[in-house]
Amino acid sequence: MAILALWIVMMGLLVQREREARRPVDAPPVEWRQPTETVGAAGPAREQWMGVYLNGTKLGYTVTRRQKQDGILRIEAKSHLLLPLQGEMRAVETESLVEVDAAQYMRSFSFTLxxxxQQMRVTGHVEPDRLVLRIESGGTTATRTIPLEKPITVPDALTPILAGSGRLRANTTHTLDLFDPMALAPAKAMVTIGQPEMIEGVDGPIRVLRAEISYKGFxxxxxxxxxxxxxxxxxxMGWTMVRQNREDAMKPPEGDPQTDLVYSAAVPTNRVLKSPRQVKFLRAELTGADFSxxxxxxxxxxxxxxxxxxVEIRREVPEAVRAPRLPVTEPQMKPYLAPDLLIQSDDPAIIETARKIVGRESDSWKAAVRIARWVHREVEKSPTVSVPSALEVLRTRKGDCNEHTVLFVxxxxxxxxxxxxxxxxxxLNDSFFYHAWPRVWVGQWVSMDPTFGQEVADATHIELVHGGLDRQSEIVRLIGRLRVRIIRAEE
Known part of the structure; x- marks a missing residue:
């Protein structure tokens, strides 16, 4: 799952900063002559090294090893990235293993970040009509069973599967069912193979097939x-992976990076707001993507x-509605009180911390304010690449808006x-930036922002999705495309 590392990075861009995206810069030419074969216990294996670049700046490498035995294809992948985030370099390593059966469908996988x-490990194996997942993060282990209507594969196996089944041909389109590693849910991918074309290689032009892969709008x-x-x-956003030999792929980045990941995700707008944290009403036009x-x-x-x-956003007035007493017991609120894979609200450490913060307070809104103030005060603001777990954040007390939000929830x-x-x-600072914050139900839904220290989030918070990982992954397809025109803002 080499590309998964980049998807996680994009999810990690839900943080705030202050610069517009740079124009993409070309990566170096392809270094490719003949696939490398190494000898392993299961016979010859094909090895593929690639340098990873962002707008022409090298950030790391990936290596993929494909090996087949007794009809089972094993795809092992590793990546090592040094990511520029808000003036700091963050190291991220991933490892994955996927097994694909003779019918070209996934049997099992493992992924480690x-x-x-954060240290996170996700494993899964396919049983008849279901996928069984095991997620280890923050010192806890959770399992989830996902019903499957059809056999599935994973993103990194798409083109090998098409090649192995004889379907990797010019001017063809294929729809494949796969496992979405960000949302931890099934999804569909469309692969369109175009005409053969030439790309630049170190030894001259190389004849290849161009594959356009569309996946949840990404x-x-x-x-x-x-x-x-x-x-x-x-x-x-200018991400490029280029085939290289082992030595060149593993060469460390030289000099200071010219692109910051957070800067690259900036959403341009047309007006300067002098006091955005005081904005109580905003009217704006969103363009550049399908919002349906x-x-x-x-x-x-x-x-x-x-x-x-x-859209028009009005900052809520929580005092206008009488808040219910704790605990909130309305039946329709049960889904918003339940623990989740990465929101371990039933863990003893989370329960005990919440008890200490809330104390004897029985008013749900006042209790929510206590929690928001505690999270803002106790969690150090630090740029992070992770899929945050509430227990992990409780332990480290560091992170950006994702970590603040998951711990608050x-x-x-x-x-x-x-x-x-x-x-x-x-x-923030003349642009819009991807961000996460919590909503609480205290007689009405109220948006809060413990990252900014806001009991009620200002009206420049434009919500795009709410819910779990399956909904949050919708954001990835907007990065680099979304535009905002501010029509009116009132304090």
């Missing part, structure tokens, strides 16, 4: 050989028309306050 802030272009070997891959699957219409955010992209649910994660954009 290791960063300065688009990747890959240049592949007829055998399914990827020589080059490009995706949003997003959660634009909420209690505080009105949509003029689905096709127009015009877990503590709120443990205290009996319905809460969920909202993801969208927020105005």
């Amino acid at each position: 290791d960063s300065e802030m 688009r990747t272009t890959a240049w592949v050989t007829p055998e399914g070997d990827t020589l080059k891959e490009e995706s949003a 699957t997003l959660s634009l219409a909420t209690e505080r955010q009105q949509v003029e028309a689905a096709e127009s992209g015009i 877990a503590l709120a649910r443990a205290a009996g306050i319905p809460a969920e994660i909202a993801v969208g954009i927020v105005y």
Whole structure:
């Protein structure tokens, strides 16, 4: 799952900063002559090294090893990335193993993410009509069973599967069922193979097939050989992976990076707001993407028309509604009180921390304010690449808006306050930036922002989705495409 590391990075871009994206810069030419074969216990294996670049700046490498025995294809992948985040370099390493059966479907997989802030391992195996997942993070282990209507594969196996089944041919289109590693759920990918074309190589032009891969609105272009070997891959925001020899791929980045990941995700806008944290009303137009699957219409955010992209946000007044006493027991709120894979609100450490923070307070809104103030005070603001776990954040007390939000939601649910994660954009220093914050139900839904220290989030918080990982992954397809035009702002 080499590309998964880049997807996680993109999810990690839900943080705030202050610069517009740079224009993409070309990566170096492809270094490819003949696939390397090494001898292992299961026989010859094909090895593929690729340098990873962002707008022409090298950030690391990936290596993929494909080996087949007794009809089972094993795809092992490793990546090592040094990521520029808000003036700091963050190291991220991933390892994965996928087994594909003779019918070209996934049998099992494992994925490990290791960063300065998190160690996470996800494993899964396919049983008849279901996928059984095991997630280890923050010192805890959780399992989930996902019903399957059809056999599935994973993103990194798409072109090898098409090649192995004889379907990697020019001018063809294929729809494949796969496992979405970000949302931990099934999804569909469309692969369109175009005409053969030439790409630049160190020894001259190389004839390849161009594959356009569309996946939940996230688009990747890959240049592949007829055998399914990827020589080059490009995706949003200037990410490029280029086939190289082992020595060149493993060369460390030289000098200071010219692109910051957070800067690259900036959403340009047309106006400067002098006091954005004081904005109580915002009218804005969103353009550049399909918003039909997003959660634009909420209690505080009105949509003029689905096709127009015009939204109006009004900052809530929690005091206008009498808050229920703790614990909140309304039946319709049960989903927002339940623990989740990474929101371990039933863990004794989370429960005990919530109890200490809330104390004897029985008013749900006042209790939510106590939790928000505690999270803002206790969690150090630090740029992070992770899939945050509430227990891990409770232990490290570090992170960006993702970490603040997931810990707040877990503590709120443990205290009996319905809460969920909202993801969208927020105005800061002349641009909008991807951001996460919590919503709580205290007689009405109220958006809070413990990262900024806001008891009620200002109206420049434009919500795009709310809910779990399956909903949050919708954001990836917007990065680099979304634009905002501010029509009116009132303090």
